[in-house]
Amino acid sequence: MKFEKIPNISVDCVVFGYDTITKSLNVLVMKRYLESETGSEVLVDDYVLTGYHVYENETLDDSATRVLKELTGLTNQYKKQFKAFGDPDRLTNEKDLPWIKNEGFNLRTITIAYYFLLKTEEVDLKNSAHQKKWFPVKDLPELGFDHRHIILEAYEDLKIKCLAEPVIFELLPDKFTINEVQDLYQSILGIEFDNRNFRRKLINKKYIIAIDEKQVGVSKKPSQLYMFSKDIYKKIFQKNYLISI
Amino acid sequence: MKFEKIPNISVDCVVFGYDTITKSLNVLVMKRYLESETGSEVLVDDYVLTGYHVYENETLDDSATRVLKELTGLTNQYKKQFKAFGDPDRLTNEKDLPWIKNEGFNLRTITIAYYFLLKTEEVDLKNSAHQKKWFPVKDLPELGFDHRHIILEAYEDLKIKCLAEPVIFELLPDKFTINEVQDLYQSILGIEFDNRNFRRKLINKKYIIAIDEKQVGVSKKPSQLYMFSKDIYKKIFQKNYLISI
DNA sequence: GCAAAAGTGTTGCTTTTACACCCATGC
DNA sequence: GCATGGGTGTAAAAGCAACACTTTTGC
Numbered sequence: 001m002k003f004e005k006i007p008n009i010s011v012d013c014v015v016f017g018y019d020t021i022t023k024s025l026n027v028l029v030m031k032r033y034l035e036s037e038t039g040s041e042v043l044v045d046d047y048v049l050t051g052y053h054v055y056e057n058e059t060l061d062d063s064a065t066r067v068l069k070e071l072t073g074l075t076n077q078y079k080k081q082f083k084a085f086g087d088p089d090r091l092t093n094e095k096d097l098p099w100i101k102n103e104g105f106n107l108r109t110i111t112i113a114y115y116f117l118l119k120t121e122e123v124d125l126k127n128s129a130h131q132k133k134w135f136p137v138k139d140l141p142e143l144g145f146d147h148r149h150i151i152l153e154a155y156e157d158l159k160i161k162c163l164a165e166p167v168i169f170e171l172l173p174d175k176f177t178i179n180e181v182q183d184l185y186q187s188i189l190g191i192e193f194d195n196r197n198f199r200r201k202l203i204n205k206k207y208i209i210a211i212d213e214k215q216v217g218v219s220k221k222p223s224q225l226y227m228f229s230k231d232i233y234k235k236i237f238q239k240n241y242l243i244s245i
Numbered sequence: 246m247k248f249e250k251i252p253n254i255s256v257d258c259v260v261f262g263y264d265t266i267t268k269s270l271n272v273l274v275m276k277r278y279l280e281s282e283t284g285s286e287v288l289v290d291d292y293v294l295t296g297y298h299v300y301e302n303e304t305l306d307d308s309a310t311r312v313l314k315e316l317t318g319l320t321n322q323y324k325k326q327f328k329a330f331g332d333p334d335r336l337t338n339e340k341d342l343p344w345i346k347n348e349g350f351n352l353r354t355i356t357i358a359y360y361f362l363l364k365t366e367e368v369d370l371k372n373s374a375h376q377k378k379w380f381p382v383k384d385l386p387e388l389g390f391d392h393r394h395i396i397l398e399a400y401e402d403l404k405i406k407c408l409a410e411p412v413i414f415e416l417l418p419d420k421f422t423i424n425e426v427q428d429l430y431q432s433i434l435g436i437e438f439d440n441r442n443f444r445r446k447l448i449n450k451k452y453i454i455a456i457d458e459k460q461v462g463v464s465k466k467p468s469q470l471y472m473f474s475k476d477i478y479k480k481i482f483q484k485n486y487l488i489s490i
Numbered sequence: 491g492c493a494a495a496a497g498t499g500t501t502g503c504t505t506t507t508a509c510a511c512c513c514a515t516g517c
Numbered sequence: 518g519c520a521t522g523g524g525t526g527t528a529a530a531a532g533c534a535a536c537a538c539t540t541t542t543g544c
Contacts, residue, residue: 006253008253008254009253009254009355054355056353057333058333059331059332060329060330060331081328081329083326084326084329085305086254086304086357087305088302088304110254110299110305110357112329112331112355160409162488163486163488163489163490164405164489168490177523178523178524179522179524185488189486191486194508194509195523195524196509196525196526197506197507197508199523201488201505201506217516218515218516218522219516219521219522220514220515220516220520220521220522220523221513221514221516221521221522221523221524222514222515222516222523223522223523223524224523240489241408241434241436242489242533243408243446244409244485244487245408245409245410245411245413245450422496423497424495439535440496440497441497441499441535441536442534442535444498445498445499446532446533463542463543464493464494464495464542464543464544465494465496465541465542466494466495466497466540466542466543467496467541467543468495468496
């Protein structure tokens with residue numbers, strides 16, 4: 001009983017990884033491939049989110065953490081439960097049926113969807129069992145089930161979240177330049193900011209700390225590195241009750 | 246199969262109702278009462294949210310809508326799925342056990358929680374099967390299961406939501422005064438605004454429309470009535486990309 | 491005429507926006 | 518010395534915050 005899977009409840013994890021080099025916000029997905037018994041026909045060939053059934057004795061948060069760990073080896077990443085998906089037909093697209101038959105899924109499975117924020121470079125894709133791949137959130141491959149929909153809803157939630165809370169720093173290395181932060185905001189939100197205004201705004205925050213270090217190995221003026229202090233942020237944080245409707 | 250309940254998945258509805266007269270943001274809950282077989286002992290005597298199992302052929306949203314309709318007779322109210330609750334021990338407080346035994350619940354039930362926004366006066370509590378009652382969100386009664394927790398999370402979500410979207414008008418009658426809007430914001434957020442600044446801000450919105458009508462039957466200067474035009478709001482709405490971290 | 495709540499303006503301050511050029515480095 | 522992105526200042530406009538008294542009605 002204790003470690004049994006609940007057959008009709010899963011968690012699905014949208015893993016967002018930012019690649020500072022290519023300036024791309026990516027999503028980690030897993031290859032799904034199935035041939036007919038004779039091997040003459042490819043039945044399923046696309047990607048899916050990583051997810052798994054929730055265990056009987058496990059909280060939803062713990063399930064999501066477990067799935068992320070199995071997928072990436074990482075723990076302690078920023079995690080948010082953002083929505084449950086449970087349409088009766090969410091798993092029953094024609095192209096999903098052979099897969100479901102093969103895997104023995106329950107056709108009416110509700111999934112609790114989480115998203116995680118981390119850095120692409122933190123994940124080692126080589127030494128891993130499944131075939132996993134990063135795709136830019138703006139250029140997703142063909143996805144199984146309702147997973148494109150889930151990713152896009154996660155992305156919408158992230159857009160709103162990053163305007164109100166300093167989650168952006170979860171996607172950046174510990175030491176970053178102001179322009180990297182700006183690039184990331186722009187990449188997530190799809191809009192451009194004035195560099196001088198953006199820079200001023202960030203540098204004025206007490207929790208954005210200039211460190212005594214500069215970029216190395218770049219063939220241009222090396223830029224100042226900063227870090228984000230969560231401690232200071234928490235200390236000086238105060239709810240802003242500005243009504244903007 | 247089609248109309249069977251899924252035994253381990255439910256929706257729970259936090260129904261927020263605002264009472265313009267008493268200026269109280271209320272939550273609608275249902276009496277839960279159980280005596281021992283001999284009638285000599287009260288086993289359970291408290292309140293719970295209304296909720297119900299999800300049916301096999303039904304979306305989560307439809308389940309929530311159905312539960313609200315059975316509870317209040319109302320449809321087409323503002324509805325938001327805000328979180329799934331699924332801790333293994335969420336139904337197993339000692340005081341919930343006799344109830345669960347009596348009702349034949351699945352002990353590991355995940356609930357998808359929704360909140361609704363409406364006006365207290367819209368709901369007729371008299372002609373209704375179950376014993377239902379409004380309680381101020383700031384003065385909740387003893388609640389079964391994890392329902393206090395669910396209500397408080399719904400309330401937190403509502404606080405954030407009403408700062409960014411005009412959901413406040415879902416809680417007010419069609420015709421309202423500026424001071425009623427201010428009272429409601431203050432009641433939800435627990436802070437006070439300057440009346441002159443608040444009034445100016447609202448009246449300047451194109452979608453807040455002064456109508457050719459005043460309050461009647463009040464023994465004071467009757468106030469100007471306004472309405473909210475969702476159409477105009479949608480037309481002129483534009484996402485505000487202000488980073489406030 | 492009095493109680494009750496509605497409604498009204500101004501000023502200083504902070505924040506946002508718009509905008510163009512020089513700087514430091516590696517090659 | 519040149520290519521590359523890093524870094525800088527100012528002025529106008531908008532929005533926000535603080536503040537106290539007069540008006541209109543029903544009774």
